[in-house]
Amino acid sequence: MLPYPSGKLHMGHVRNYAIGDALARYMWMRGYNVLHPMGWDAFGLPAENAALKAGREPREWTLSNIAHMKAQMQRLGFAIDWNREIATCDPEYYRWNQWFFVKMFERGLAYRKEALLNWCPECGTVLANEQVVNGCCWRHETTPVEQRAMQQWFLKITNYAGELLDALNDLETGWPERVVAMQRNWIGRSDGAEVDFRLENSNEKIRVFTTRIDTIYGATALILAPEHPLVAQLVTGDEERLKIKEMIDAAARQDPGNLEKVGLFTGRYATHPFHGGKIPIWVGNFVLIGYGTGAIMAVPAHDQRDFEFCRAHDIPIVPVIRPVDGDLGHGETMKEPFVEYGVVEASGQWSGLPSAEARRKMAAFADANGFGEASTTYRIKDWGISRQRYWGTPIPIIYCPQCGAVPVPEKNLPVLLPPNVKITGKGRSPLESVPDFMNVPCPRCGTAAKRESDTMDTFIDSSWYFYRYCDPHNDSAPFDSQIIAHWFPIDQYIGGITHAILHLIYSRFWTKVMRDLNLVANNEPAKNLFTQGMVLMGGSAMSKSKGNVVDPDEMVEKYGADTCRLYTLFAAPPEKDMDWNESSVEGQHRFLGRVYRFVTRNADRAGDGQPDSSRKALRKLHQTIRKVTSDFDSRWHFNTSIASLMELLNELYQQEPGLSGSAAREICEKLTLMLAPFAPYCAQDLWEALGHAGPVFRHSWPEFDPELAKEELAEIPVQVNGKLRGHVRTVFGTPKDELQRLALALDKVKPFVDGKQIAKVIVVPDKLINLVVK
RNA sequence: GCCCGGGUGGCGAAAUCGGCAGACGCAAAGGACUUAAAAUCCUUUUCGCCGCAAGGCGAGUGCGGGUUCAAGUCCCGCCCCGGGCACCA
Numbered sequence: 001m002l003p004y005p006s007g008k009l010h011m012g013h014v015r016n017y018a019i020g021d022a023l024a025r026y027m028w029m030r031g032y033n034v035l036h037p038m039g040w041d042a043f044g045l046p047a048e049n050a051a052l053k054a055g056r057e058p059r060e061w062t063l064s065n066i067a068h069m070k071a072q073m074q075r076l077g078f079a080i081d082w083n084r085e086i087a088t089c090d091p092e093y094y095r096w097n098q099w100f101f102v103k104m105f106e107r108g109l110a111y112r113k114e115a116l117l118n119w120c121p122e123c124g125t126v127l128a129n130e131q132v133v134n135g136c137c138w139r140h141e142t143t144p145v146e147q148r149a150m151q152q153w154f155l156k157i158t159n160y161a162g163e164l165l166d167a168l169n170d171l172e173t174g175w176p177e178r179v180v181a182m183q184r185n186w187i188g189r190s191d192g193a194e195v196d197f198r199l200e201n202s203n204e205k206i207r208v209f210t211t212r213i214d215t216i217y218g219a220t221a222l223i224l225a226p227e228h229p230l231v232a233q234l235v236t237g238d239e240e241r242l243k244i245k246e247m248i249d250a251a252a253r254q255d256p257g258n259l260e261k262v263g264l265f266t267g268r269y270a271t272h273p274f275h276g277g278k279i280p281i282w283v284g285n286f287v288l289i290g291y292g293t294g295a296i297m298a299v300p301a302h303d304q305r306d307f308e309f310c311r312a313h314d315i316p317i318v319p320v321i322r323p324v325d326g327d328l329g330h331g332e333t334m335k336e337p338f339v340e341y342g343v344v345e346a347s348g349q350w351s352g353l354p355s356a357e358a359r360r361k362m363a364a365f366a367d368a369n370g371f372g373e374a375s376t377t378y379r380i381k382d383w384g385i386s387r388q389r390y391w392g393t394p395i396p397i398i399y400c401p402q403c404g405a406v407p408v409p410e411k412n413l414p415v416l417l418p419p420n421v422k423i424t425g426k427g428r429s430p431l432e433s434v435p436d437f438m439n440v441p442c443p444r445c446g447t448a449a450k451r452e453s454d455t456m457d458t459f460i461d462s463s464w465y466f467y468r469y470c471d472p473h474n475d476s477a478p479f480d481s482q483i484i485a486h487w488f489p490i491d492q493y494i495g496g497i498t499h500a501i502l503h504l505i506y507s508r509f510w511t512k513v514m515r516d517l518n519l520v521a522n523n524e525p526a527k528n529l530f531t532q533g534m535v536l537m538g539g540s541a542m543s544k545s546k547g548n549v550v551d552p553d554e555m556v557e558k559y560g561a562d563t564c565r566l567y568t569l570f571a572a573p574p575e576k577d578m579d580w581n582e583s584s585v586e587g588q589h590r591f592l593g594r595v596y597r598f599v600t601r602n603a604d605r606a607g608d609g610q611p612d613s614s615r616k617a618l619r620k621l622h623q624t625i626r627k628v629t630s631d632f633d634s635r636w637h638f639n640t641s642i643a644s645l646m647e648l649l650n651e652l653y654q655q656e657p658g659l660s661g662s663a664a665r666e667i668c669e670k671l672t673l674m675l676a677p678f679a680p681y682c683a684q685d686l687w688e689a690l691g692h693a694g695p696v697f698r699h700s701w702p703e704f705d706p707e708l709a710k711e712e713l714a715e716i717p718v719q720v721n722g723k724l725r726g727h728v729r730t731v732f733g734t735p736k737d738e739l740q741r742l743a744l745a746l747d748k749v750k751p752f753v754d755g756k757q758i759a760k761v762i763v764v765p766d767k768l769i770n771l772v773v774k
Numbered sequence: 775g776c777c778c779g780g781g782u783g784g785c786g787a788a789a790u791c792g793g794c795a796g797a798c799g800c801a802a803a804g805g806a807c808u809u810a811a812a813a814u815c816c817u818u819u820u821c822g823c824c825g826c827a828a829g830g831c832g833a834g835u836g837c838g839g840g841u842u843c844a845a846g847u848c849c850c851g852c853c854c855c856g857g858g859c860a861c862c863a
Binding site for chain 2: 176177178181182184185186188190192208209210211212223259261284285286287288290291292295296297298299303304305306308309377378379497500501534570571572573576577578579581583584585586587588590591593594597630631634635637639640642643644645646647650653715716717718719721722723724727759760761762764767768770771772
């Protein structure tokens, strides 16, 4: 058994799990088979109940029992703890992570390269782009990441960029709009063209990416990113080279939004591929090496940034697009670039064409003449997965001086973490310092070789844990594809918005890779996604680095798990952010106490009581069943479900003295059943107090009786000119004329109607009367 | 700048299809029980004005317009708050 550090659950998790757990319990009671994995912020619903199948009670699988959860997860090979960086400790899970890695390596989907990477000094490791938030580490929100050049393993998520984007169209119905929008944004597709500009007096070509090839006749400069490989060749003076270096350093230090546009003329020119003219070549700090080709054509008349840059450096501004029904404008008098689409002018044979048509035709022309082609560029970059940590799956690669990077053969998997490693928390990978681990013969040629010392990003674990969960003890494959075909895609996934472009994009990618390995048939992991709101503390999300984390254990200690869960469900509807404010926790605690006392007092009640009391109480009971059921079936606003249970209880306290034995019995049982999804421990106790054996979840959800739920009389508001003046109590279905007569007879209505003419009477049957008078 | 949310009492919120604004809970005030406290149970509680009182009148869902018999809800124009993306060519 491997050692592992301990981490803590916070209230955001509690809320997440309380929501999913309530749903799962409800579904169980409705007779569905539910597979309900509680992993990294996640549930699968509705599916088969693995817990019951395994002979365990669902309650064992709930958040309420954190210790049990951890043990459960450990047996499953998932998170032993809640901190992502220590998520996998199980050798079997290592094995399959490594197995996947090797499969990807063999297919060219995993590769190693040196690159500038995001380095978090606090974590002592590099991070993927998705894990950098506002220039800081996602776990250390106040620690800016640094750029370090390092050798790192990448997974080719960009191979799937187009599919990940297009498939979002199908997810739109089941996923929140904002998550879809964030992913679209993150993948960042741009359709355009790549065009080569020939370097004058040289065979070199400079390739640029543009979405506006229709403006290419307005290109008056080429601008290279300071890191562009040609820069070293074009810029030769020491002073100039220093300037380039300064540009790179300044860009790394500063917030890119506020960076002043600076540039340097190389003294060299390129040939315009369309008209053959001379174009000066510049280096500009605002051109990004990591996007497109790292070089752009500057079209100052039709791009805001190019406009600013060229105006500052006296580069000519040549408009070539005119607005539909507008003038072409003139370079010297231009105050603003025209960045809209319009009609191409002054562009040779393409003059007069609308923008879209010109883009198509000009790209085709470039293609036909061998100096470019239509091209699509994505903003998303490959997923850097190497981490300089101890905790995580070792990357199963051996570096041989003869053979290069060789994957560990399948029969030798898993590569396990060596025990007793000194973890400094800073600097290089801890595994490097363990010679027994590092030094191995090459699996191919037997030469003395060294292992890769980095471990995998733990987001890899969370990318497919829900698949493994369906078949956790399989030791010949990651899972049985037949089983997956039965369960997947997940019907309902629940998690935090914080993973919109982290976990939720990685797991989509992983699913598509597994599909291409013929392991799964589904294209997407989850049909429906529900993102619960964040639990805030003083306006910002709880995080360890801010020290504003509420420890659920303390609250569980003080009030119990049920109160704790109930509070997170009651404070706000699940999709909304909630500010943590402990003051109203008392109310939930009192509520549970009131329920408990009512049920235990009335469980064995006898006698006939007063019929009126029983009728009223039963009516409210059935109205409440209707309300809670509909909340579950439609919108999951558990705050209103719980409120209606409180209303029921208030009514029960009113009617308690006159209840008959049989009414009391029915009420106690159904109230307990309705409480079960929200407060499982309390409900289970009461269920046993009512004389039942076994888990309350094996009992079916109560049905409401529409007859019993019906009010005897309708209480219909009476308005005069839209203002409420009184109520009419009458039988349901009273006709309009009768309602009008009753309304006009009201003392409170008369003064507003007498002496006036009734122009119109609006009647909404059983709902409202509005008398319009003049 | 672009894309999402949101703005309702002292507070968290409810009003699900245009039909009684403020359910439910917190906090507060009063009362019952108690030697006392806790716990529990019962009242009151949007604001303003009138009234000894029962009660009555008026205003009110960020602001300004509009549609409608009727608007927190729909339409137009703003303001403010939160989140995401952003020299992406």
